[in-house]
Amino acid sequence: MTSERELLLKAVCNMKSHFHQDNLQNSLSNEGHDVAATTIYRNLPLLVEAGIIRRTCYSGVEGKPDAATYEHIWGHEHHDHLICTICGKKVEFSYHAIEVLQEAVAREHGFTLESHHLELIGTCQECGGRPSAEKE
Amino acid sequence: MTSERELLLKAVCNMKSHFHQDNLQNSLSNEGHDVAATTIYRNLPLLVEAGIIRRTCYSGVEGKPDAATYEHIWGHEHHDHLICTICGKKVEFSYHAIEVLQEAVAREHGFTLESHHLELIGTCQECGGRPSAEKE
DNA sequence: CTAGTTGCAAACTTTTTGCATCGAT
DNA sequence: ATCGATGCAAAAAGTTTGCAACTAG
Numbered sequence: 001m002t003s004e005r006e007l008l009l010k011a012v013c014n015m016k017s018h019f020h021q022d023n024l025q026n027s028l029s030n031e032g033h034d035v036a037a038t039t040i041y042r043n044l045p046l047l048v049e050a051g052i053i054r055r056t057c058y059s060g061v062e063g064k065p066d067a068a069t070y071e072h073i074w075g076h077e078h079h080d081h082l083i084c085t086i087c088g089k090k091v092e093f094s095y096h097a098i099e100v101l102q103e104a105v106a107r108e109h110g111f112t113l114e115s116h117h118l119e120l121i122g123t124c125q126e127c128g129g130r131p132s133a134e135k136e
Numbered sequence: 137m138t139s140e141r142e143l144l145l146k147a148v149c150n151m152k153s154h155f156h157q158d159n160l161q162n163s164l165s166n167e168g169h170d171v172a173a174t175t176i177y178r179n180l181p182l183l184v185e186a187g188i189i190r191r192t193c194y195s196g197v198e199g200k201p202d203a204a205t206y207e208h209i210w211g212h213e214h215h216d217h218l219i220c221t222i223c224g225k226k227v228e229f230s231y232h233a234i235e236v237l238q239e240a241v242a243r244e245h246g247f248t249l250e251s252h253h254l255e256l257i258g259t260c261q262e263c264g265g266r267p268s269a270e271k272e
Numbered sequence: 273c274t275a276g277t278t279g280c281a282a283a284c285t286t287t288t289t290g291c292a293t294c295g296a297t
Numbered sequence: 298a299t300c301g302a303t304g305c306a307a308a309a310a311g312t313t314t315g316c317a318a319c320t321a322g
Contacts (some may be wrong), residue, residue, distance in 0.1 A: 137301085138301090138302060139302080140302075141302085170304095171303085171304090172303065172304045172305075173302065173304090174303075174305080174306095175302075175303055175304070178302080178303085179302095180298080193311070201312090202311080202312075
């Protein structure tokens with residue numbers, strides 16, 4: 001409705017992956033748009049309601065251990081994440097068979113699924129591809 | 137090492153499922169043990185390091201929207217959660233086939249898995265067993 | 273003109289830190 | 298006696314709220 005919201009929406013869509021309030025503010029700032037932090041804080045929940053973004057569960061980004069992070073889900077197929085514990089890289093993937101099994105589990109427990117969140121934590125190939133011990 | 141830590145450890149183990157700093161402090165308080173919040177905050181990360189508890193990703197409990205929550209994993213088989221969006225009930229489950237597929241996905245992407253976290257979100261049978269619409 | 277939004281600053285909540293004291297080894 | 302842990306209070310960090318000015322419809 002307002003120009004700030006348009007800007008915010010654009011900024012959100014330009015975010016490659018996960019972001020938080022501060023990222024948005026910086027991003028807008030770099031384009032010469034000064035939007036108050038308050039405004040962003042107030043609009044993020046609205047974007048969530050609108051189904052544009054979703055609040056992710058890994059809170060904390062580089063240097064901000066307690067910041068809430070979001071990701072956009074508009075025009076974004078559902079996906080889950082592989083997260084490298086060493087370099088922090090996040091790889092998105094989706095795997096139909098897993099989703100099918102999830103449905104099965106839910107049904108077994110009488111649940112009707114609305115959504116899910118899956119996070120696989122480990123080390124990526126570049127970081128050694130092994131837990132944390134010796135790498136030849 | 138200290139009596140406070142023993143108490144804390146006991147309190148943690150007595151926690152049925154997810155808890156946060158405040159829960160622990162209350163729990164201890166009810167037993168007549170007064171432990172400073174600071175001490176709990178300082179020890180929780182140690183317990184995590186020690187592999188006794190883990191930090192969960194759903195932050196926010198009744199009334200405390202920003203509280204970090206933990207769950208203990210000692211003597212606790214790995215499990216994932218089904219969460220009811222209506223009543224908030226959390227059901228633990230584990231399903232071998234899903235874990236196997238997770239390994240497969242990780243391998244495909246060159247990752248070596250250390251752990252994972254899976255959360256299925258929906259409505260439980262008692263709450264209607266369906267998204268949120270009509271229940272006959 | 274009215275309703276709702278913005279921006280600033282102050283309030284709040286959760287967690288961390290400084291510092292003196294206390295306890296364990 | 299030494300080294301680290303505790304507890305209190307104050308500081309941080311992130312987010313929310315109050316309020317006056319502003320803007321879209």
